[in-house]
Amino acid sequence: MLDSAPTVKFRVNGKDARIAGNPLRRLSKVLREDLGLTGTKVGCDAGDCGACTVLLDGAPVCACLTALGQVEGTTITTIEGLAQDTFGRRLQDAFLEVGAAQCGICTPGMLVAAKALLDVNPTPDDAAIADALGGVLCRCTGYRKIFDAVAKAASSARPVFQPPGRGNAVGARLARLDGREKVNGSDLFGADSIPPDALWLKIIRSPYHRAAFEIGNVDAFVVAHPGLVRVFTAADIAGRNAYGVIPPFADQPVFAQGETRFRGEAVAAVAGSAEAIECFDPESFPVSFSELPHIATIDAALREGAALIHSNRQGNILVRGRVSKGDAEAALANAEVVVEGDFETGFVEHAYVEPEAGFARRVGDRVEIVACTQSPYMDRDDVAAIIGIAPEAVRIIPTAVGGGFGSKLDLSVQPYIALAAWHLGRPVALVYSRSESMAATTKRHPAHMRVRIGATREGRLTAMDFSADFNTGAYASWGPTVAIRVPVHASGPYVMPAYRALTRAVHTNLVPAGAFRGFGVPQAAIAVEQLYDELARKLDIDSLEFRIANALTASDPTVTGQVLGAGVGFKACLEALRGPRREARAQARAFNINANGALRRGVGIAGMWYGCGNTSLSNPSTIRIGLKRDGRIALHQGAVDIGQGSNTVITQIAADAVGVLVDVLDRVSADTDLTPDCGKTSASRQTFITGRAAELAGKALRAAILRTANAGPDAIIRAGDRRIEVEEDSVVRTIDLAGEPFDTNGYVLTAEETFDPPTTPLDGNGQGNPYAIYGFGAHLAEVEVDVELGTAKVLKITAAHDVGRAINPALVEGQIEGGVAQGIGMALMEEFIPGRGENLHDYLIPTIGDVPPIVSILIEDPSPLGPMGAKGIGEQALIPTAPAILNAIFDATGARICRTPATPDRVRSAILLLRDRP
Numbered sequence: 001m002l003d004s005a006p007t008v009k010f011r012v013n014g015k016d017a018r019i020a021g022n023p024l025r026r027l028s029k030v031l032r033e034d035l036g037l038t039g040t041k042v043g044c045d046a047g048d049c050g051a052c053t054v055l056l057d058g059a060p061v062c063a064c065l066t067a068l069g070q071v072e073g074t075t076i077t078t079i080e081g082l083a084q085d086t087f088g089r090r091l092q093d094a095f096l097e098v099g100a101a102q103c104g105i106c107t108p109g110m111l112v113a114a115k116a117l118l119d120v121n122p123t124p125d126d127a128a129i130a131d132a133l134g135g136v137l138c139r140c141t142g143y144r145k146i147f148d149a150v151a152k153a154a155s156s157a158r159p160v161f162q163p164p165g166r167g168n169a170v171g172a173r174l175a176r177l178d179g180r181e182k183v184n185g186s187d188l189f190g191a192d193s194i195p196p197d198a199l200w201l202k203i204i205r206s207p208y209h210r211a212a213f214e215i216g217n218v219d220a221f222v223v224a225h226p227g228l229v230r231v232f233t234a235a236d237i238a239g240r241n242a243y244g245v246i247p248p249f250a251d252q253p254v255f256a257q258g259e260t261r262f263r264g265e266a267v268a269a270v271a272g273s274a275e276a277i278e279c280f281d282p283e284s285f286p287v288s289f290s291e292l293p294h295i296a297t298i299d300a301a302l303r304e305g306a307a308l309i310h311s312n313r314q315g316n317i318l319v320r321g322r323v324s325k326g327d328a329e330a331a332l333a334n335a336e337v338v339v340e341g342d343f344e345t346g347f348v349e350h351a352y353v354e355p356e357a358g359f360a361r362r363v364g365d366r367v368e369i370v371a372c373t374q375s376p377y378m379d380r381d382d383v384a385a386i387i388g389i390a391p392e393a394v395r396i397i398p399t400a401v402g403g404g405f406g407s408k409l410d411l412s413v414q415p416y417i418a419l420a421a422w423h424l425g426r427p428v429a430l431v432y433s434r435s436e437s438m439a440a441t442t443k444r445h446p447a448h449m450r451v452r453i454g455a456t457r458e459g460r461l462t463a464m465d466f467s468a469d470f471n472t473g474a475y476a477s478w479g480p481t482v483a484i485r486v487p488v489h490a491s492g493p494y495v496m497p498a499y500r501a502l503t504r505a506v507h508t509n510l511v512p513a514g515a516f517r518g519f520g521v522p523q524a525a526i527a528v529e530q531l532y533d534e535l536a537r538k539l540d541i542d543s544l545e546f547r548i549a550n551a552l553t554a555s556d557p558t559v560t561g562q563v564l565g566a567g568v569g570f571k572a573c574l575e576a577l578r579g580p581r582r583e584a585r586a587q588a589r590a591f592n593i594n595a596n597g598a599l600r601r602g603v604g605i606a607g608m609w610y611g612c613g614n615t616s617l618s619n620p621s622t623i624r625i626g627l628k629r630d631g632r633i634a635l636h637q638g639a640v641d642i643g644q645g646s647n648t649v650i651t652q653i654a655a656d657a658v659g660v661l662v663d664v665l666d667r668v669s670a671d672t673d674l675t676p677d678c679g680k681t682s683a684s685r686q687t688f689i690t691g692r693a694a695e696l697a698g699k700a701l702r703a704a705i706l707r708t709a710n711a712g713p714d715a716i717i718r719a720g721d722r723r724i725e726v727e728e729d730s731v732v733r734t735i736d737l738a739g740e741p742f743d744t745n746g747y748v749l750t751a752e753e754t755f756d757p758p759t760t761p762l763d764g765n766g767q768g769n770p771y772a773i774y775g776f777g778a779h780l781a782e783v784e785v786d787v788e789l790g791t792a793k794v795l796k797i798t799a800a801h802d803v804g805r806a807i808n809p810a811l812v813e814g815q816i817e818g819g820v821a822q823g824i825g826m827a828l829m830e831e832f833i834p835g836r837g838e839n840l841h842d843y844l845i846p847t848i849g850d851v852p853p854i855v856s857i858l859i860e861d862p863s864p865l866g867p868m869g870a871k872g873i874g875e876q877a878l879i880p881t882a883p884a885i886l887n888a889i890f891d892a893t894g895a896r897i898c899r900t901p902a903t904p905d906r907v908r909s910a911i912l913l914l915r916d917r918p
C-alpha cells in the first residue's frame with residue numbers, strides 16, 4: 001500500500017472502519033478481504049446477480065459496483081450486522097423457518113434487500129416484495145419461499161422451531177440443520193476461507209473455438225513480472241494430463257497441448273501473489289494462438305468427411321444409446337393414428353450464483369483441496385491421477401456449495417490449485433470469474449430429436465420411434481450418461497408396447513456439455529410430451545385422460561422390460577391434477593371469451609419419470625454412525641449438500657432409525673478423510689441411496705445399543721449426558737459411557753453400512769433393470785401469451801410428485817419450486833451461445849418476478865427400497881415444467897413451439913405461420 005494512499009472512514013455493522021488504499025477498489029473486496037466480512041458474496045462482479053447487496057445508509061447497493069471512495073462517512077450494514085435489528089433477526093428466522101435458503105449463496109443479498117424493504121414498507125404485498133428483491137438472483141429456490149419468508153417476517157407471527165419428537169423426524173418440516181449459518185452469513189463457500197498468505201492463479205484460455213497455439217519463454221515472462229512466481233503448463237503434469245467423470249472416457253486435458261478444442265480451454269496457469277494476479281493482464285502472456293476451422297453444430301460434426309475432433313472417435317460420435325422393444329417400425333405402420341415431430345433445444349447454463357472457487361495446500365506428502373464440489377471422492381481420484389500420487393494422498397474438503405445442478409460434478413479449479421500447491425508448497429487459490437465460469441464449465445446438452453408415436457383409435461399407445469443427437473461439445477464429461485439415460489426415459493412413464501430409441505452424443509468444438517438436472521431427460525420430455533398432446537388432439541381425447549389411460553402402473557413392464565412391482569404413483573399424480581386443471585381451464589376460457597386485447601390464456605400438462613441413481617451401474621453409499629462417550633451420536637454423512645438438503649434429511653432418517661431425537665446427532669460432513677464415500681450428489685440419488693445407507697447404519701447402531709442393554713427391539717433409547725438410557729416395560733437401564741472403551745474414532749459403539757441399489761446391466765437392446773426405483777410427476781401450467789408480441793407469462797404451476805415418502809415436506813417443496821423455476825427458464829428464456837453472452841446480463845435466468853405461484857401436491861407411493869419409502873426429487877421437479885408450458889402456449893395460441901427456448905420471436909413466428917396457412 002502506498003504511504004500516500006487515502007484513508008476512507010465509514011461504519012460497518014455498528015463499528016468504525018478505516019481503510020487505506022486505492023479508492024477505486026470494489027467495496028465487496030474491501031468487506032471480504034480487509035474486514036473479513038465474507039457473508040457478502042460475489043457472483044458476477046458486474047451488478048447482475050445481487051449476491052453482494054449491502055445497505056449503504058439504509059439503501060441496498062451492489063457492493064461490487066461501489067467503490068471504496070464512495071463510502072466515506074457512510075454507514076454500511078452487511079449480513080453479519082443484520083441480527084442487530086429486529087427486522088433483520090425476524091427475517092433470518094423466517095428464512096430459516098420456511099426454507100427460503102437452499103444453498104444459501106444468494107441468501108445474504110436477499111436478506112439485506114428484504115431488510116431495506118421492510119424498513120420502508122413494513123407490510124409489503126407480493127408486488128412490493130418482487131420489486132424490492134428483483135435485483136437479487138436465486139437459482140435454487142424458485143423464490144416462492146422467499147416471498148413467504150418476507151411476508152412472515154413482516155407479520156406478527158413468531159417463528160416455530162419445534163424439534164420433532166423421538167421417532168417422528170421423518171415427515172417433519174424440520175428447519176434446515178445447516179441453515180443458521182446460511183442466514184447469518186457465516187457459512188463458508190469456495191471463496192470464503194482462502195488463507196491470507198495464499199498465492200493465486202490465473203488461467204490462460206483459448207479465445208477461439210479451435211486453435212493451434214505455442215507458448216513462449218515463460219521463465220523470462222515470470223522474471224519480467226514482479227509478484228509472479230511460476231507458470232504451469234502440460235509439461236508440469238507428472239501424472240495423466242486428462243480427466244473426466246467417467247474414467248473410461250476421461251479425455252479432457254488439464255492443459256491443452258498444441259491445439260485447443262473449445263473456446264475457454266486452458267493452456268497454462270500463472271501463479272503469483274494476490275496483488276500480482278489481480279493486476280495481471282492475460283494479454284501479456286507469451287502465447288500465440290492461430291485460429292483453426294471449427295465444428296459448431298451436430299450436423300456439421302456428422303457430415304461425411306468432417307474433421308475428427310478426437311481421432312479415436314469415428315464420425316465424431318462419442319457414444320450411442322439404444323433401447324428397443326418389439327417391432328416399433330411395424331407397429332407404427334399398423335398404428336391407426338400417428339403423430340410426428342422434429343424438436344430442438346439449445347445449450348443451457350447452470351448459472352449457479354457461486355462461481356467455482358477454492359484453494360489447495362500441501363501438507364507433507366499430501367495435498368488438501370478446500371473447494372466447492374458435488375463429488376469429493378471422484379475429485380480425489382482424478383486429482384491424484386493428474387499429480388501422479390496415490391488417491392489417499394489427496395484430501396478433498398468440500399466447502400458449502402453455492403449451487404451445482406450437475407456442473408460441479410466435473411473438475412474445475414481443483415487440478416490447477418492442487419498442482420500449484422503441490423509444486424510450490426504454499427496455499428494456492430483460484431476463483432473463477434463469472435465469464436470464465438460460463439465459458440469453461442459444462443452446460444446442458446443441446447438436442448435434436450425426431451419422434452413418431454402411434455396409437456389405436458381408442459387412444460391406446462402402440463409404438464414410439466425416438467431418435468436424438470446431443471451436442472456433447474469438445475470432451476466427454478457426462479455425454480455417455482446422457483446418451484444412455486435418455487433412451488430409457490424417452491417414452492415417459494407410459495405403457496409402450498413397441499419402442500425404439502436411438503441416441504448419439506456428438507462431439508463439436510464447443511464447450512463440453514455435461515450433467516444438468518435430468519441428464520437429457522428434460523430435453524426428451526419437451527419433444528415427447530408435446531407430441532402426446534398432439535396425439536390426444538388428433539384422437540379427440542382429453543390430453544389428461546389420454547395420459548391417465550396410458551399411465552404406467554406397478555405391474556406394467558417399462559420400455560426396458562422392467563416391472564417395478566411397487567412405488568409407481570404416476571397415475572395418482574395425474575389424477576391429482578384433474579380438479580386444478582378443470583378450474584384452470586374454466587378460468588382461461590372465461591378470460592379468452594372476454595376481450596383482452598392481444599392476450600390469450602392456455603393450460604397445459606406434462607408427465608415425467610426419472611430413475612434414481614446411476615444407470616445399470618453400481619453406485620453405493622456408505623454411512624458410519626457412532627455412539628460417543630459424551631452420549632451423543634456422530635453421523636458421518638458424506639453426501640455433499642449443494643442446497644438440496646441432504647445434511648438435514650439424512651440426519652432425520654438416521655435419527656428415526658436409531659430411535660433418538662435429531663438433536664443428539666452430531667453431523668460430520670463430507671470430507672474424504674472423515675466420511676466414507678457417499679458417492680456423488682447427482683442423479684437424484686442422495687435421499688434414496690445415502691438415505692437408505694443411513695437407515696441401515698442407524699438400525700445397526702440401535703441394535704448394538706439394545707444388545708448392550710440386553711433389551712428387546714421396541715425399547716426406547718434416550719441418548720445424552722455421557723450415558724444412554726434404555727427403557728423397556730417401564731424398566732430403565734442406564735449405561736454409563738464415560739468409562740467405556742472406545743475405538744479409533746472415539747466411539748463406544750459404532751456401525752457402518754453400505755447400500756448399493758439393485759440394478760441389472762442392459763442388454764444389446766437396452767433391456768434390463770437400469771434403476772431400482774423411479775420418481776414420477778406431472779405438472780399443470782397456466783400461461784398467458786401476448787399474440788402480438790409473442791411474449792409468454794407463466795401464471796401458475798401446479799406440480800404433483802410421487803416422492804415415495806416426504807422425509808421433509810418443506811425441503812421437498814423447495815426442490816419442486818426450484819425445479820419449476822429452472823423449467824420456466826428452459827422453456828422461455830435460457831439459451832447459452834458459446835462465445836457470446838458469457839455473463840448474467842445477456843444470459844437471462846428467471847428473477848423473482850418471473851416465477852408464479854407454485855402449488856406442490858405430494859403423492860406418497862412408497863418404494864420398498866427407499867429409506868422409509870422415499871425416492872429422489874431433485875431432478876424430477878424440473879422435467880415436466882417446460883413441456884407443460886409449451887403445451888399451454890399451444891392451448892392459448894394454436895402454435896406449436898418445436899425449438900426452445902420459446903422466446904418472443906419464436907412464439908410470434910409460430911403464430912404468424914398459422915395465420916399464413918391457407
Ligand code: FES
Nearest residue numbers: 043045047050064
Ligand atoms: S457480485 Fe455484485 S451484483 Fe453480482
Ligand code: FES
Nearest residue numbers: 103106138139140
Ligand atoms: S438458495 Fe438462492 S442461489 Fe441457492
